[in-house]
Amino acid sequence: MDTDFFVAWLAEAGRRVRAQRERLTELDAAIGDADHGANLDRGFTEVSKALADAPPDSPAQALVTAGTTLIRRVGGASGPLYGSMLRQMGRTLEPPQSPVTLAAFSGAFDAGVLAVERLGKATAGDKTMVDALSPAGRALALAVRDGVGPRTAFEQAAAAAEEGARGTIPLRARKGRASYLGERSVGHEDPGAASAVLIVAALAAVSA
Ligand code: ADP
Numbered sequence: 001m002d003t004d005f006f007v008a009w010l011a012e013a014g015r016r017v018r019a020q021r022e023r024l025t026e027l028d029a030a031i032g033d034a035d036h037g038a039n040l041d042r043g044f045t046e047v048s049k050a051l052a053d054a055p056p057d058s059p060a061q062a063l064v065t066a067g068t069t070l071i072r073r074v075g076g077a078s079g080p081l082y083g084s085m086l087r088q089m090g091r092t093l094e095p096p097q098s099p100v101t102l103a104a105f106s107g108a109f110d111a112g113v114l115a116v117e118r119l120g121k122a123t124a125g126d127k128t129m130v131d132a133l134s135p136a137g138r139a140l141a142l143a144v145r146d147g148v149g150p151r152t153a154f155e156q157a158a159a160a161a162e163e164g165a166r167g168t169i170p171l172r173a174r175k176g177r178a179s180y181l182g183e184r185s186v187g188h189e190d191p192g193a194a195s196a197v198l199i200v201a202a203l204a205a206v207s208a
């Protein structure tokens with residue numbers, strides 16, 4: 001995965017978020033404040049602008065620029081969380097390397113998920129984006145172990161994220177705004193888990 005791959009990934013994630021903006025907003029309307037679609041759409045639009053204004057010369061730089069942009073430009077919780085994830089992924093890929101191997105990508109992704117868990121003080125089962133991101137990371141690590149190619153690895157990660165997101169439906173939220181609802185958060189998919197599926201699925205879409 002070279003610099004162009006990472007730029008293409010972020011652009012594709014943004015397109016998918018835009019296409020699903022209403023669904024993300026509806027999910028957030030049910031257990032949050034109905035801004036998740038708007039937050040991420042604006043955030044990824046800013047990411048595309050930032051990457052066009054200052055073309056990155058390494059995967060690490062693309063990720064750090066994108067992460068910093070999300071942290072600065074998104075008001076909701078998801079901006080700093082996804083932003084920290086991408087920035088941590090970028091830092092893990094220093095010193096700059098291109099192309100990034102699937103094993104290195106997998107290690108960086110796991111470090112990114114850990115950054116989300118630390119910042120959000122969230123763990124699996126709290127009904128957050130972690131419930132989709134963490135299984136995606138595990139699927140990537142298994143794919144590396146099995147010597148699977150990137151495209152298949154990313155498809156497996158996307159399937160794992162989707163299963164994880166569906167698994168948030170019966171959970172009671174323990175973090176974020178949805179936790180204010182207590183039992184009433186049960187029966188709805190977590191919006192951040194739903195957006196995590198889009199972001200991971202974008203990896204498969206841009207893989208050769
Ligand atoms: P806000 O909650 O500030 O309106 P968004 O609507 O953009 O922000 O994002 C909400 C999503 O962020 C949630 O669905 C959840 O997945 C994620 N989230 C919120 N708080 C946390 C947290 N403490 N740890 C992990 N993820 C969180």
Ligand code: MG
Nearest residue numbers: 032033035036
């Ligand atoms: Mg919200």
